[in-house]
Amino acid sequence: xxxxxxxxxxxxxxxxxxxxxxxxxxxxEFTATFFSAKTLQEQQQIxxxxxxxxxxILTATLAKEPIxxxxxxxxxxxxxxxxxxxxxxxxIQLTIAFQPxxxxxxxxxxxxxxxxxxxxxxxxxxxxxxxGGALLIAGGIYKDYSVRKNxxxxxxxxxxxxxxxLT
Amino acid sequence: MLIDPxxxxxxxxxxxxxxxxxxxxxxxxxxxxxxxxxxxxxNSNMQNQLAEKPIKLLEQAHEKAxxxxxxxxxxxxEILASSKKFEDTSSQELKDKLTNLERQQADIFExxxxxxxxxYQNMLTQIQEEDINTLKSMTKDIxxxxxSDFKEFRDVLEKETINSEKVAKEKIDEEYLxxxxxxxxxxxxxxxxxxxxxxxxxxxxxxMVLNQGITYDKHKxxxxxxxxxxxxxxxxx
Numbered sequence: 001x002x003x004x005x006x007x008x009x010x011x012x013x014x015x016x017x018x019x020x021x022x023x024x025x026x027x028x029e030f031t032a033t034f035f036s037a038k039t040l041q042e043q044q045q046i047x048x049x050x051x052x053x054x055x056x057i058l059t060a061t062l063a064k065e066p067i068x069x070x071x072x073x074x075x076x077x078x079x080x081x082x083x084x085x086x087x088x089x090x091x092i093q094l095t096i097a098f099q100p101x102x103x104x105x106x107x108x109x110x111x112x113x114x115x116x117x118x119x120x121x122x123x124x125x126x127x128x129x130x131x132g133g134a135l136l137i138a139g140g141i142y143k144d145y146s147v148r149k150n151x152x153x154x155x156x157x158x159x160x161x162x163x164x165x166l167t
Numbered sequence: 168m169l170i171d172p173x174x175x176x177x178x179x180x181x182x183x184x185x186x187x188x189x190x191x192x193x194x195x196x197x198x199x200x201x202x203x204x205x206x207x208x209x210n211s212n213m214q215n216q217l218a219e220k221p222i223k224l225l226e227q228a229h230e231k232a233x234x235x236x237x238x239x240x241x242x243x244x245e246i247l248a249s250s251k252k253f254e255d256t257s258s259q260e261l262k263d264k265l266t267n268l269e270r271q272q273a274d275i276f277e278x279x280x281x282x283x284x285x286x287y288q289n290m291l292t293q294i295q296e297e298d299i300n301t302l303k304s305m306t307k308d309i310x311x312x313x314x315s316d317f318k319e320f321r322d323v324l325e326k327e328t329i330n331s332e333k334v335a336k337e338k339i340d341e342e343y344l345x346x347x348x349x350x351x352x353x354x355x356x357x358x359x360x361x362x363x364x365x366x367x368x369x370x371x372x373x374x375m376v377l378n379q380g381i382t383y384d385k386h387k388x389x390x391x392x393x394x395x396x397x398x399x400x401x402x403x404x
Contacts, residue, residue: 092403096386097386098381098383098386104387108390108391108394111391112394115394115398115403116398116403131381132381132385132389133390133393134393134394136393136397136402138402138403139402143400143402145392145393145396
């Protein structure tokens with residue numbers, strides 16, 4: 001499989017930045033087995049810790065057959081290139097006010113992959129003080145779409161009206 | 168012992184000379200003593216003569232003096248007698264003259280006194296009249312001056328009072344305006360502080376209420392809205 005195709009496949013399945021870290025750890029762990037007496041099944045088990053789809057792709061690509069002196073170099077090169085690509089993978093920092101579940105993370109990730117770019121990851125942050133909505137940092141641009149800001153703006157604009165209501 | 172013949176000669180000569188000298192000295196002494204005796208004798212005679220002569224002279228002098236005294240007494244008595252007479256005459260004359268003089272003087276003094284009295288009375292009258300006139304004039308002047316000064320003072324006082332009142336009014340107005348401005352500013356600041364405090368409290372309460380009131384689905388919806396907005400605003404380009 002060409003290198004970019006593997007990265008694209010993996011990137012499509014990655015949602016948040018933390019997923020990349022997990023993949024990188026697994027790849028390092030897998031690389032470490034090259035000079036040990038691990039069986040193929042044991043090597044494949046390393047990728048099973050990852051999300052199922054990613055595990056399937058990595059297993060199919062890197063651990064389909066045992067590591068031999070002949071394919072070792074190729075696999076190592078593939079792993080290194082994939083790791084580098086993943087490290088350089090672009091991301092959007094998304095700060096939200098609640099702890100999302102898996103489905104919600106997938107929802108956000110899918111939207112970004114669909115609407116922005118398939119290999120974009122989410123650097124998810126949690127900040128309760130923003131009340132709701134989100135803070136976005138993408139490509140060096142910061143945007144505040146939080147309820148806190150909306151509230152402040154609304155208070156600023158409608159201050160007199162609010163004060164009139166209070167008095 | 169042998170004596171030198173030469174020395175013996177000399178000795179003899181010397182003794183001889185001495186004897187001669189002694190002889191002459193004795194003679195001279197005797198002569199002198201004789202002369203002294205004679206002189207003492209003369210002296211004694213002269214003393215006796217001198218002792219007798221003054222007494223006589225004194226007696227003569229006493230007699231003459233007595234005579235002179237008697238004469239002097241006599242003349243003095245005569246002079247006294249004549250002088251008493253003259254004194255009496257002179258005294259009478261002097262008394263008369265003095266009386267005349269006294270009378271004359273009294274007349275003169277009386278006249279002078281009368282003149283002076285008259286002159287003094289005239290002068291007094293004149294001075295009195297002048298004083299009265301001066302006093303009248305002074306009274307008028309004083310009255311006029313006082314009235315003039317009083318008028319001037321009243322004008323100045325009136326003017327000053329009006330000016331003072333005007334200045335005071337202006338000052339009061341200024342102070343009042345400044346105070347009013349300060350009060351307005353203070354009120355404004357206080358209101359602003361109050362507004363801000365209320366605003367902050369309200370904002371914080373809203374935050375708290377919203378934070379607890381937003382549902383999970385609403386959170387998701389808000390994030391999706393945020394993403395949509397970002398897309399519209401081309402944040403991801």
